[in-house]
Ligand SMILES: NC(=O)C1=CN([C@@H]2O[C@H](COP(=O)(O)OP(=O)(O)OC[C@H]3O[C@@H](n4cnc5c(N)ncnc54)[C@H](OP(=O)(O)O)[C@@H]3O)[C@@H](O)[C@H]2O)C=CC1
């Protein structure tokens with residue numbers, strides 16, 4: 001007899017899980033009209049069954065026994081929104097071996113173990129979708145694997161962490177300093193009480209590993225993403241950047257040239273004429289450069305109960321449509337492009353530097369010579385008095401140069417006595433794009 005009802009096992013009933021439950025309840029009829037099947041949350045796995053929740057569920061729907069879900073013959077699809085890595089991975093692999101389709105919002109898990117999860121899904125003819133794992137409510141993974149599948153993507157730049165974008169926006173607009181704005185982001189619930197993954201760039205790196213795997217069709221490993229966070233950013237850097245026409249953003253950058261790729265996350269000065277410079281507060285955006293399509297930008301909420309749940313439930317709609325058509329597991333394409341990573345000699349970008357130097361005749365010539373010795377030329381130089389005129393502050397904007405050359409310059413600065421301190425060095429993007 002043909003199925004008329006799809007039963008879902010929900011793992012986790014926190015922020016995102018609650019949103020998934022609400023959307024499925026509220027949009028029952030639309031979901032049925034789109035898929036031809038009724039969708040029902042059958043059981044929900046939680047840690048604490050006695051916890052007070054602001055949403056009511058039928059008696060016995062909540063369980064703390066994972067087997068009620070993983071080994072239930074009635075459940076067809078697992079929605080994993082509990083977070084965590086090892087335990088969650090074992091639940092997902094078991095679910096796939098039990099021929100249950102999987103939807104997850106878990107970027108930590110997919111960035112580390114996505115390859116194994118997807119190959120287990122293929123072996124079991126199951127679907128795995130994870131749209132909510134990158135840029136919460138923005139349908140960016142679907143855009144890469146469907147909307148832009150006919151194109152060759154050369155570059156993706158993303159503001160993919162809402163917490164740090166909120167912090168940098170506040171530092172830029174209100175001149176707040178780092179510690180002050182971090183405390184505010186924690187009080188508002190954007191940053192975790194341990195905000196390391198957000199501010200040190202690890203959360204963004206996980207999302208960039210997922211984006212580059214799908215965009216470039218390579219098996220990108222998390223440890224191959226170069227990561228630098230925002231914990232050493234100062235309000236002075238932001239103000240100087242602004243005075244020269246740049247906003248400072250934590251950018252994930254994935255770039256491909258001549259079949260070689262580089263993927264990184266770092267605070268980056270982006271020219272105010274670039275659309276990413278106008279992405280403020282907790283919003284996310286991903287800017288994509290395709291050979292054929294040109295430039296496209298995807299913008300929206302990167303987190304939050306209902307935006308994130310929208311992506312999860314849309315994945316569920318795809319799984320259920322596939323069930324109706326009997327096409328589950330056919331859409332999961334393994335990375336098929338051989339991965340070649342760029343060396344530091346092959347990574348090119350422009351840079352913004354700020355340094356404190358002696359206020360003496362010839363200092364600028366020394367600085368210029370050092371950069372010229374390593375093939376780096378300047379687009380802009382600003383010099384001004386520092387520390388009451390006892391020293392000078394130099395701000396430099398370079399032309400395109402190799403990362404290896406810039407690293408050498410920074411190393412050699414230490415031995416030049418007229419250069420007292422390199423205050424900051426940022427990658428620069430967005431001009432003349
Ligand atoms: N919040 C957001 O805006 C976004 C979240 N995500 C991802 O979605 C996932 C869920 O996030 P979120 O909803 O914020 O998390 P929450 O902390 O709000 O909820 C987690 C839920 O999972 C349950 N849970 C956690 N650990 C266990 C365990 N060991 N055994 C049983 N149940 C457990 C908790 O149970 P109990 O209720 O009993 O405590 C809770 O219901 C994460 O992977 C996160 O990275 C992705 C994009 C945005």
Ligand SMILES: N[C@@H](CC=O)C(=O)O
Pocket residue numbers: 135136160161162163164190198203302303
């Ligand atoms: N901590 C993340 C939440 C969503 O993934 C962020 O700040 O973007």
Ligand code: NA
Pocket residue numbers: 131132133134135136137138139140141311
């Ligand atoms: Na998304």
